Amino acid sequence: MNKKILIVEDQFIEANHLRIMLQRADYEVCSVARSVEQAEEIIENERPDLVLLDIFLTGKRTGIDLAVQLRETNIPFIYLSANSNEEVLNAAKATHPNGFLVKPFREKDLLVALQIAHYHHENGLESQLRKETLLQTQLANITAGLAAWDQKLLMTAQVLQPFISFDLLAVGTSGNAGMPGGIIYFLRIGFNEYQVITQDGLQTIANLKNGEMEALQAKTMLAPDIAFYNNEHFKLVTSVPTMRKLIADTFGMHSLLELPLPVTSAHDSPFSFSFYSRRDDVYAAHHRALCQRIRPFLQLAKRSMYQAEPVAAPVGHINLPASSPNSVFSGIIGRSPQLTEVFELISQVAPVDTSVLITGESGTGKERIADSIHALSPRKNQPLIKVNCAALPANLIESELFGHEKGAFTGALEKRIGRFEQANHGSIFLDEIGDMPLETQVKLLRVLQQKEIERIGGKAPVKVNIRIIAATNRNLEKEVAEGRFRLDLYYRLNVFPIRLPSLAERKDDIPLLVNHFVQIYSKKTGKKISGVSDKAIKNLMAYNWPGNIRELENLIERSVLLAKNDLIDHIPLPTQQSQKISEKAEESRLKTIFENERDYIIEVLKRCNGRIRGADGAAAILNIPPTTLGSKMKKLGIRRDFSI
Numbered sequence: 001m002n003k004k005i006l007i008v009e010d011q012f013i014e015a016n017h018l019r020i021m022l023q024r025a026d027y028e029v030c031s032v033a034r035s036v037e038q039a040e041e042i043i044e045n046e047r048p049d050l051v052l053l054d055i056f057l058t059g060k061r062t063g064i065d066l067a068v069q070l071r072e073t074n075i076p077f078i079y080l081s082a083n084s085n086e087e088v089l090n091a092a093k094a095t096h097p098n099g100f101l102v103k104p105f106r107e108k109d110l111l112v113a114l115q116i117a118h119y120h121h122e123n124g125l126e127s128q129l130r131k132e133t134l135l136q137t138q139l140a141n142i143t144a145g146l147a148a149w150d151q152k153l154l155m156t157a158q159v160l161q162p163f164i165s166f167d168l169l170a171v172g173t174s175g176n177a178g179m180p181g182g183i184i185y186f187l188r189i190g191f192n193e194y195q196v197i198t199q200d201g202l203q204t205i206a207n208l209k210n211g212e213m214e215a216l217q218a219k220t221m222l223a224p225d226i227a228f229y230n231n232e233h234f235k236l237v238t239s240v241p242t243m244r245k246l247i248a249d250t251f252g253m254h255s256l257l258e259l260p261l262p263v264t265s266a267h268d269s270p271f272s273f274s275f276y277s278r279r280d281d282v283y284a285a286h287h288r289a290l291c292q293r294i295r296p297f298l299q300l301a302k303r304s305m306y307q308a309e310p311v312a313a314p315v316g317h318i319n320l321p322a323s324s325p326n327s328v329f330s331g332i333i334g335r336s337p338q339l340t341e342v343f344e345l346i347s348q349v350a351p352v353d354t355s356v357l358i359t360g361e362s363g364t365g366k367e368r369i370a371d372s373i374h375a376l377s378p379r380k381n382q383p384l385i386k387v388n389c390a391a392l393p394a395n396l397i398e399s400e401l402f403g404h405e406k407g408a409f410t411g412a413l414e415k416r417i418g419r420f421e422q423a424n425h426g427s428i429f430l431d432e433i434g435d436m437p438l439e440t441q442v443k444l445l446r447v448l449q450q451k452e453i454e455r456i457g458g459k460a461p462v463k464v465n466i467r468i469i470a471a472t473n474r475n476l477e478k479e480v481a482e483g484r485f486r487l488d489l490y491y492r493l494n495v496f497p498i499r500l501p502s503l504a505e506r507k508d509d510i511p512l513l514v515n516h517f518v519q520i521y522s523k524k525t526g527k528k529i530s531g532v533s534d535k536a537i538k539n540l541m542a543y544n545w546p547g548n549i550r551e552l553e554n555l556i557e558r559s560v561l562l563a564k565n566d567l568i569d570h571i572p573l574p575t576q577q578s579q580k581i582s583e584k585a586e587e588s589r590l591k592t593i594f595e596n597e598r599d600y601i602i603e604v605l606k607r608c609n610g611r612i613r614g615a616d617g618a619a620a621i622l623n624i625p626p627t628t629l630g631s632k633m634k635k636l637g638i639r640r641d642f643s644i
């Protein structure tokens with residue numbers, strides 16, 4: 001059956017042109033809307049399979065306003081816009097479009113974008129369904145199991161987390177009709193690690209007197225049905241003294257999703273799951289829809305808990321050791337909520353073959369994340385081939401990636417198997433994908449679409465079965481807007497984006513990281529260093545880490561090398577401030593080889609305007625190959641814009 005497309009475009013000529021292109025490709029154009037209002041009416045009557053959506057339309061509302069509704073009703077859409085302004089792109093991106101075409105575009109671009117959008121939509125739906133079936137099975141297994149009720153609750157919290165992300169889950173009954181423990185709280189303290197807090201425990205943490213909590217509970221009216229509260233709504237529901245306000249204030253929560261279970265008999269008391277998140281604007285209509293679908297399973301789980309052997313209610317707050325998938329991420333140090341979120345994304349995406357795009361500043365650990373995605377995937381016993389797209393010379397990149405036949409070009413003395421073929425049945429990590437030349441991008445797109453490669457000089461394409469993990473520290477939307485990165489490739493790669501927070505965004509992880517690196521480098525150097533003083537840690541926490549974890553690691557390595565005592569009590573930081581204050585002192589201080597090398601490379605890069613390759617590039621002046629310069633810059637934490 002032909003797919004039904006709705007065009008939302010207020011320019012008559014453009015809309016007509018689109019209609020012709022679509023009909024030529026056998027799509028059915030159900031209508032053309034000039035405003036959001038018209039589009040809403042058509043969507044209600046026709047339910048198109050996909051919407052092509054201009055951003056600026058006749059009337060007050062924009063395509064971005066309509067996109068929010070399309071997302072909620074699960075209709076895929078592609079933006080069409082002439083406006084490449086970054087702010088608009090960011091607002092559009094926040095609505096998770098299935099594609100973005102920058103006007104003017106070619107017929108070919110439109111057709112590829114449509115194919116990609118359908119592919120993503122269908123795959124997204126399919127994998128969502130698969131995951132949800134798994135969730136239902138897990139809930140049914142918990143229900144049928146023999147664990148005590150508090151264990152069952154903990155297991156329920158754990159299996160819900162990937163679907164409804166929460167920092168605190170309050171679950172239970174305020175009526176206390178036979179349910180031991182009343183309400184119990186699960187505070188997330190790590191990936192799959194929860195602190196279990198009883199009502200007594202909460203009273204202690206919140207510093208309440210006897211009777212005060214009961215008074216708050218009595219004033220807390222549960223919503224009659226599933227409801228979520230973000231932003232202003234959240235402020236409103238937490239403005240009056242109730243349990244919601246108590247939890248929001250005590251734990252710094254900003255969003256709430258409430259899932260009450262239906263009361264089915266006179267003996268039943270109100271029982272609910274309340275998911276709280278520290279992030280703003282987390283819960284949405286799709287969470288409400290999911291809650292509706294899983295509610296019958298939770299109802300069964302609740303009954304089984306009533307029947308479970310009553311055990312003494314836990315006193316105070318206790319830690320229930322959860323099975324520890326943390327160990328899977330053992331090389332990735334950190335427990336901050338920002339990193340925990342990344343772990344969650346990894347565990348969701350690793351088992352499926354979806355392409356992953358890891359973004360984040362240089363030195364945030366993108367390569368580590370790629371390693372763990374591969375290690376957690378069914379391909380873990382097959383190779384993970386790593387390619388640094390920025391370090392490959394432009395004239396060799398193709399033969400490096402796709403291989404060549406003997407004699408394919410001057411100098412091709414032997415047949416060469418490219419990296420893609422080496423990665424067959426495994427994964428390929430394309431680091432610095434934003435630096436890939438445009439001509440190679442076209443070829444990569446073909447690998448993604450057709451799952452085959454062509455060796456240079458080869459006679460027939462070779463089928464490959466590869467999982468793609470790409471990473472970049474560039475802003476790819478900006479690269480697309482400026483014509484340096486292909487939009488169709490961007491959408492193919494950006495199926496599952498993972499953004500790694502900078503170290504400055506997760507400073508809570510600094511003490512753990514410092515400890516980790518101290519241990520590594522003490523072992524390497526054979527020194528017995530017990531740790532770093534509190535004062536030094538405080539200084540490290542105050543610094544803003546432009547070179548991220550790599551910079552921290554380098555600094556600790558140097559401090560361990562230079563340490564004279566078993567406790568490192570001072571770590572000199574390259575802060576701009578301290579540099580200014582003590583410029584004189586700095587002049588008289590002898591620099592280390594590390595600092596000298598770094599400063600010299602930065603100086604040369606500045607003179608070459610950041611150019612690395614070519615006769616007047618930094619590598620030629622330094623008389624080293626560009627690839628060596630690239631790895632030195634990486635090691636020394638120097639970015640391409642030669643800042644550190």
Ligand SMILES: Nc1ncnc2c1ncn2[C@@H]1O[C@H](COP(=O)(O)OP(=O)(O)OP(=O)(O)O)[C@@H](O)[C@H]1O
Binds near residue numbers: 334365473549
């Ligand atoms: N969470 C972490 N725990 C421990 N070590 C880490 C962590 N994240 C990164 N590292 C270490 O920091 C250094 C930089 O990490 P990595 O090379 O993965 O960064 P990157 O984001 O890929 O950098 P670039 O964009 O420059 O390629 C590596 O030595 C890595 O082992």
